Amino acid sequence: MRATLLLTAASMFGCTSKTALDGTDSPTVDSEVDSDSGSHHSDSDSAPHSDSTADTDTDTDTDTDTDADSDSDADADADSDTADTGPEPDRELEFVLVAAGTFQMGCTASQYDCDSDETEHTVTLTRDYYVATTEVTQHQFETAMGYNPSDFPDCGNNCPVDDVSWHEATKFANLRSVDEGLAECYTCTSSSPPSCVPNGTAYDCEGYRLLTEAEWEAAARCGTDYTYAGSDVVEDVAWYHSNSGAGDDYGPNTIATLAPNDCGLYDMSGTIDEWVQDAYAGDYGAAAATDPEVTEPPEPDRLLRGGGWEFDAEYARVASRVNAWGHASSQVSGFRLARTAP
Numbered sequence: 001m002r003a004t005l006l007l008t009a010a011s012m013f014g015c016t017s018k019t020a021l022d023g024t025d026s027p028t029v030d031s032e033v034d035s036d037s038g039s040h041h042s043d044s045d046s047a048p049h050s051d052s053t054a055d056t057d058t059d060t061d062t063d064t065d066t067d068a069d070s071d072s073d074a075d076a077d078a079d080s081d082t083a084d085t086g087p088e089p090d091r092e093l094e095f096v097l098v099a100a101g102t103f104q105m106g107c108t109a110s111q112y113d114c115d116s117d118e119t120e121h122t123v124t125l126t127r128d129y130y131v132a133t134t135e136v137t138q139h140q141f142e143t144a145m146g147y148n149p150s151d152f153p154d155c156g157n158n159c160p161v162d163d164v165s166w167h168e169a170t171k172f173a174n175l176r177s178v179d180e181g182l183a184e185c186y187t188c189t190s191s192s193p194p195s196c197v198p199n200g201t202a203y204d205c206e207g208y209r210l211l212t213e214a215e216w217e218a219a220a221r222c223g224t225d226y227t228y229a230g231s232d233v234v235e236d237v238a239w240y241h242s243n244s245g246a247g248d249d250y251g252p253n254t255i256a257t258l259a260p261n262d263c264g265l266y267d268m269s270g271t272i273d274e275w276v277q278d279a280y281a282g283d284y285g286a287a288a289a290t291d292p293e294v295t296e297p298p299e300p301d302r303l304l305r306g307g308g309w310e311f312d313a314e315y316a317r318v319a320s321r322v323n324a325w326g327h328a329s330s331q332v333s334g335f336r337l338a339r340t341a342p
Contacts, residue, residue: 177207238270
């Protein structure tokens with residue numbers, strides 16, 4: 001079902017590391033996955049291993065009374081920690097590296113109810129890129145922008161920010177770039193509401209930005225041909241219309257509460273519809289493309305990907321596309337950040 005979202009104005013891909021982009025890495029599974037459209041499962045490298053080995057030697061002369069006292073103290077500390085966990089801390093943005101490669105984009109064999117603008121075609125991305133593992137949260141947005149536009153502030157700091165326009169999303173990306181001393185990927189000419197245009201092609205910008213549509217779908221698929229981002233079963237990976245509550249409880253959920261996809265990305269299907277870089281220009285066509293990005297006309301409809309908590313399951317498909325005016329926003333519009341790898 002082809003839909004234009006009506007909003008209120010206001011080959012080989014791999015994930016190699018998780019990082020806050022400040023130089024500190026945490027280990028993750030290194031994987032390279034076959035992007036043939038008929039294969040649902042990735043061919044991963046062997047599981048990560050520790051460079052250190054456990055010391056199996058024990059000192060049989062250790063005083064058992066001392067050990068008992070120590071164990072008792074440790075148990076007491078553990079009980080104390082368990083009893084006072086406090087609220088969940090505000091999440092920080094983490095990123096995974098998605099490797100360049102070639103994949104099939106659009107209405108592949110796993111998809112259903114495809115629209116006429118989802119023609120399957122071959123896409124090659126020539127640049128590695130970082131993708132945030134989660135959508136930008138209300139807390140993260142308010143900290144940077146000074147306000148929280150969300151229609152669901154009671155959902156909590158770790159719920160995705162919603163009611164965000166494409167221009168607000170790109171201004172947020174600029175602020176993070178400035179904060180880290182990186183080049184801005186957009187020029188914004190006013191502050192309230194912002195009005196932004198890309199500074200050249202997304203692939204060449206070193207700062208934070210939105211994913212191009214091709215990057216988004218490549219990361220969502222992560223070398224597989226699942227219907228949704230990480231599964232053929234929508235409930236495994238997506239908050240959507242049928243599992244997002246009812247009555248007063250009907251609404252978005254905290255990020256990263258369902259399973260991630262094979263690249264470690266959460267909520268690429270469902271939860272919040274994510275703005276991407278590209279303008280909407282209709283069907284892709286069947287011709288192969290390298291580093292595609294639609295930039296014209298200057299004030300077009302922009303694209304959102306992934307579906308949302310208020311949408312039916314078909315919009316959570318990895319090939320589904322929704323277009324909307326870039327200055328519009330709604331209770332299902334949000335975003336995640338990306339960066340071209342140096």
